[in-house]
Amino acid sequence: MSTLADNKKLFARSRAIQRQQTKVSYLFLLPALLFFFGFVVFPMIMGIYTSFFNYTMKEFSFIGIRNYIELFNDSTFGQSVTNTLIIAVASVPLVMLFSLWVATVIYQMPVFSRSFFRGVFYLPVVMGSVPVVVVWKWVFHRYHGILNWTLSSLGIISENINWLGEAQYAIWCVLAILFTTSIGQPIVLYVASLGNVDQSQVEASEVDGCSKWQTFLHVKWPSLLPTTLYVAVITTINSFQCFALIQLLTSGGPDGSTSTVMYYLYDTAFRIYRYGYANAMGVILAIIIAAFSAFQFRVMRTDD
Amino acid sequence: MNKKTLTTILVVLLVIAAAVAIYFATKPAQEPKEAATEITWWAFPTFAQKDAKDPAGTYEQTLVDAFQAKYPNIKVKLETIDFTSGPEKLVAAIEGNKAPDVLFDAPGRIVEYGMNGKLVSLNDLFTDELKADINNEGLVAACGDGTNYWMYPLSSSPFYMAINKEAFEEADALQYVNLEGDRTWTTENYVKALEALHAAGKLTSSVYCMNQGGDQGTRALINNLYGGSMANADLTKYEVDSPENRKALELVKKLVDDKVLEFGPEINAGGEIELFVNKTLAMTICWGTTAAKINTPNMDFTQVWLPFPSDDGKPVLEYLINGFGIFDNKDEARVKAAKLFVQFLCDSEEVGKANVLATGAFPVRTSFGNLYEGNADYELLTAFTKYYGPYYNTMKGFANMRLQWWTMLQAYLSGNTSLDDALATFQTESNKDL
Incomplete structure (x- = not known):
């Protein structure tokens, strides 16, 4: 009897300690939660709420889904959605494949060389958008750019190309810059992830006569899948939210050929003060991103 | 407590009360302490710096210092903004109820903010005397929307x-x-x-x-x-x-x-x-x-x-007018201080003329006279002013x-x-x- 009573006491005490620990955990989480609710959840709810209003610098009146109806009849918005999709669909696989390739190559290098290349590829990420775009603007400059100079010196072009001023080139220039600023983080993540691959399995597969490709596909790749999923989702979100690059490089031109949803949203809110309409765009963009992310989770999910 | 002790306490209390009463009755009445008013001034880089090497805002800070020396109860906080990110910063500040008190800009934006109810009307500053001094109906009209004046003008020049x-x-x-x-x-x-x-x-x-x-x-x-x-x-x-x-x-x-x-x-x-x-x-x-x-x-x-x-x-020709708008931050004291500041920058003979020269433009006040005597370039620009067209920049x-x-x-x-x-x-x- 006394043992049962002792166990009950012990159990109750253990639960009390657990409750106490939970409380302490929540208290530790509280600052982050407050920040999250204040700066993420609340603005998100406000964004959805105001998207149903004719919200401008002067007015704030409920208009139901009229902003959304207008959006679906807005050709500039349509073009911006198309451009955004082109950027996302073109950049995500490219970034992932290139990052994976670079990571596998530099992973085999000595520590110093590996760190050096990680630093080189990560540099555009830490530099920030403005200096990166300024440098690329010089590269693509129509009259004095190094790209035109190189191509004409090699006899490839006879007259300068207006890289940022012609629709057929501008979007690819944007993609090229986005690519350089997007690969840094995936490379670092893949290099770290390759370090977690079970070497005994790699060696076993080699002993069993697997080719390098077979070893990669059947041994390394399954270990890299969680990282790949993370990289895919983050790169997709960054591509969909491509804004600073467009604003600094082309302002959405020429003739809307590089306008993205984020840029058009910014233009609508800050240049013509239609905040409600801009928020409706934000809601649509969030839905598209959520759909893409869900699709990626479904395709690349791992059981563990 | 016996009767004697009680009487002693009462007498002591009475004496203290009387002393306090006499002290306050004889003390000269003090002026109520005037609370310092703080206003913020956001300026686009329209004023040229005295030395090209000076960072943005150097000239503007000298104006703030001069104003604060004259009006010690008003503190002016200066913030310089650029033409690239400044307009967006302004919109964000306006919608976040953090608008500055004074903005140095051109009528396009200022009158638009005014028509959207974000500024205080400056009708009280547009006296007949000022209008007569400007002596240019088009220029005066460009400072408002027909009902209210939103911008207090300093200088003007053609493009x-x-x-x-x-x-x-x-x-x-x-x-x-x-x-x-x-x-x-x-x-x-x-x-x-x-x-x-x-x-x-x-x-x-x-x-x-x-x-x-x-x-x-x-x-x-x-x-x-x-x-x-x-x-x-x-x-x-x-x-x-x-x-x-x-x-x-x-x-x-x-x-x-x-x-x-x-x-x-x-x-x-x-x-x-x-x-x-x-x-x-x-x-x-x-x-x-x-x-x-x-x-x-x-x-x-x-x-x-x-x-x-x-x-x-x-x-x-199109033309530029440089001037000041005052945001309605729902504080009478700040509005009053802002108006004083704006008048100090534009009206005073010494500061006003120096400011016009710092913009490199012509004064809107005829009383300032010809500030560019003998300058052939500015004589040409003076000739250009007769080709000024209708000012559509303040249209809705x-x-x-x-x-x-x-x-x-x-x-x-x-x-x-x-x-x-x-x-x-x-x-x-x-x-x-x-």
Whole structure:
């Protein structure tokens, strides 16, 4: 009897300690939660709420889904959605494949060389958008750019190309810059992830006569899948939210050929003060991103 | 407590009370302490710094110091903003209820904020005396919306063109430029000059249209070529679709297609000016006193200022007014302090004149007299002022119209859209909120 009573006491005490620990955990989480609710959840709810209003610098009146109806009849918005999709669909696989390739190559290098290349590829990420775009603007400059100079010196072009001023080139220039600023983080993540691959399995597969490709596909790749999923989702979100690059490089031109949803949203809110309409765009963009992310989770999910 | 102790306590208390009463009764009444008022001033870089090496805001800070010395109970917090990110910062601040008290800008934005209910009316500052001193109905009207005045003006100057004289001479194109009198010139001669420059292998000028930066240059060029305008006569509707503007746009398109004129959807006026200053382009269509003041030290060629070419040789020029708006931050004391500050900057003989000179423009007050006596360039600009056109920058929907303007230029000049469609879209979109 006394043992049962002792166990009950012990159990109750253990639960009390657990409750106490939970409380302490929540208290530790509280600052982050407050920040999250204040700066993420609340603005998100406000964004959805105001998207149903004719919200401008002067007015704030409920208009139901009229902003959304207008959006679906807005050709500039349509073009911006198309451009955004082109950027996302073109950049995500490219970034992932290139990052994976670079990571596998530099992973085999000595520590110093590996760190050096990680630093080189990560540099555009830490530099920030403005200096990166300024440098690329010089590269693509129509009259004095190094790209035109190189191509004409090699006899490839006879007259300068207006890289940022012609629709057929501008979007690819944007993609090229986005690519350089997007690969840094995936490379670092893949290099770290390759370090977690079970070497005994790699060696076993080699002993069993697997080719390098077979070893990669059947041994390394399954270990890299969680990282790949993370990289895919983050790169997709960054591509969909491509804004600073467009604003600094082309302002959405020429003739809307590089306008993205984020840029058009910014233009609508800050240049013509239609905040409600801009928020409706934000809601649509969030839905598209959520759909893409869900699709990626479904395709690349791992059981563990 | 016995009776004696109680009596002693009461007597002591009475004595203390009496002493306190006598002290306060005889103490001279103190002035109620005036609480210091703090206002914020956001300034675009319109004032040139005394030394070009000085960081932005150095000159403005001297004004703040002088004001605070005169009014020690008012503290002014200065923040400089630039033309690239400044407008967005302003919108964010306005919507976040963190707007500055004083803004130094031009009427386009200020009057728009006023019409949206974000500013305090300055009708009380626009006395008959001030209006008589300005002595220019158009300029006074540009400071408001017809009911309220929103901007307190300081200085004004025209926008014009500039050419690289040596480049024109080398291409034998200077013969088409009128260097006499007001230097007015015709569209025909403008085209001949462009063709001569092009034939000599020079890049002439760019129809830039990346965004709204310096878009007054492209508007002035196209409106002037055949006598078109941006709005109807009573400034109630944007009216670009006219035979005159169609003819001008068709001419510009032809010149672009023939590579006589550069099409610049990748640059704004800042980029175009840079190309002019580094001698890539032989002329700029977005020159003004501020641009000249900032860039002249970096130019190793002779700049010649010209009005925009027109069919009949009579240009209609756009112009800039520099002035101050006061945000309604629901605090009477701050509004009062802001008005005092603005008047200090604009009205006082010494500070006002120095500020006009720092903008490189003309004073709006006639009482300030001629601040540029003997300066040939400014005598020419004085002559340009008679060509000032109607001030449509304070029309409703001006910000949206600017967006539609450069979008229209990109669409038409890139060849993606017909002139009919481009103009129809402009007309519909720019007038939809009017």
